[in-house]
Amino acid sequence: MKPPPFEYTAPTSIPEVVALLQEHDFEAKILAGGQSLMPLLNMRLARPSILIDVARIPDLDYIRATDGSIAIGAMTRQRSVELADTVRTSHPLLYATTMHIAHPQNRNQGTLGGSIAHADPAAEYPALALLLDAEMRAVGPDGERTITATDFFITYLTTSLEAAEVLTEVRLPLLPPRTGWSIQELTRRHGDYALAGVMATITLDGGGQCTEARLVLFGVGATPIRASNAEQMLIGTKPGQTEFVAAAAKASGDLDEPLSDVHASAEYRRDLARVLTRRALAEATANAAGAA
Ligand SMILES: Cc1cc2nc3c(=O)[nH]c(=O)nc-3n(C[C@H](O)[C@H](O)[C@H](O)COP(=O)(O)OP(=O)(O)OC[C@H]3O[C@@H](n4cnc5c(N)ncnc54)[C@H](O)[C@@H]3O)c2cc1C
Known part of the structure; x- marks a missing residue:
């Protein structure tokens, strides 16, 4: 499909962008790389009257x-x-x-x-x-x-x-010293958005005890979700399989109502979140031990 008609402008400074946004209010859309906006326009899910292309503003590229x-x-x-x-x-x-x-x-x-x-x-x-x-x-x-x-x-x-x-x-x-990380996700094909994904960092002290744990689940709700309760379960432990399994169960159990769509049901995404969290924590902890 083709996008609906729109005006196009390519300012060269940030104040110009702000002035244009003020002038056109909700009718305007910023255009950056167009990889998400252009499909939305082509499917007519967005109908801005003007696109403000920010690609020619050197102050935004560094x-x-x-x-x-x-x-x-x-x-x-x-x-x-x-x-x-x-x-x-x-x-x-x-x-x-x-x-x-x-x-x-x-x-x-x-x-x-x-x-x-x-x-x-x-x-x-x-x-x-x-x-x-x-x-x-x-x-x-x-x-x-x-x-x-x-x-x-x-x-x-x-x-x-x-x-x-x-x-x-x-x-x-930047990550603190003695920190390991992991990204785990399931996609149908390489390059697709994840059906569900998990990112984790684990920081260990000299004795192998967890001083900081960070855990985010994505593709399972309306925003990425920080699994704070599961993080707390790990801090102060010398994390191993028992802790990973318990924290993963907590992270997936705490999800309010995982996304359900043509790609995957809510139940499938909840279980995927559990499995991916366990793997992410295990890999991040192993990397942290290596970094230490
Ligand atoms: C085939 C395909 C596969 C993809 N797979 C993935 C994937 O696996 N993972 C993933 O994360 N993404 C994926 N994407 C999306 C891709 O990462 C996009 O580049 C990204 O989502 C949007 O960046 P963009 O620069 O293209 O923004 P645009 O499409 O230009 O803009 C996106 C939105 O952000 C707004 N916007 C842009 N810049 C600004 C700004 N500076 N200030 C305020 N608002 C702004 C726009 O107005 C618009 O609403 C995929 C895209 C395609 C086409």
Whole structure:
């Protein structure tokens, strides 16, 4: 199908974007890599009267190592994240996450900020943002503000960005020492969105005791979901199979009502969440022990 008619504009600065968003209010849509927006337009599920293309704003395209985190401009292509030396060396979890997204052709166009702003509950970057307590920076008519990941993802394809705000930067904290991580997901075909997925980090002290556990489930609800109760069960233990099984049961049991659609039933997704959580915790713990 073809999209409905729309106007097109390509500003070169962030203040211009904000002014355009204010002028057109809910009628406008920001266009980044177009990998999610163009299909929505073609299927006529979105009908903006104007597209504001942010691809020509140099201030939105960068990857910077900062104090304890990596700051990434919203318009940075996923392929640039994949190829950046600083990402591979200082944030292997970010690199691995990027490699789970779609196909090289999609990553050539798709942006990190576009994926976060789109807020698909089965997408990898929003799950990573929640896992790491990332900070999102947005600019609007009242200036800049920082939004934590917990406050950012509201529900399916909905964030706390205001209509006249543009996402400008995502800050992803680096992992602490002695930390292992794991990404587990099930897809029907390579490059598809996950039917369900789990990301985990485990931090161990010198004696092998867990000092921090982070666990996020995605593709099972309206947003990525932090499994806080399961995390708490692991802290203070020397985690092994017994702890992994118990925490995985808690994480999947705590899910309110997993998503049910043509791809998988709610029951299947709940069980998948349990199995993937157990595997993720086991791998993250083994990696943490190796890192120590
Ligand atoms: C075949 C295929 C397979 C895919 N598989 C996966 C997958 O496995 N995992 C995955 O995570 N994703 C997948 N995707 C989606 C892909 O990652 C997209 O690149 C991403 O979701 C959106 O990024 P984009 O830059 O293309 O944004 P766009 O499509 O341009 O925009 C998406 C939405 O975000 C808004 N937006 C974009 N930038 C900003 C900004 N700076 N400020 C405010 N709002 C903004 C837009 O207005 C729009 O509503 C797939 C896509 C395709 C086509």
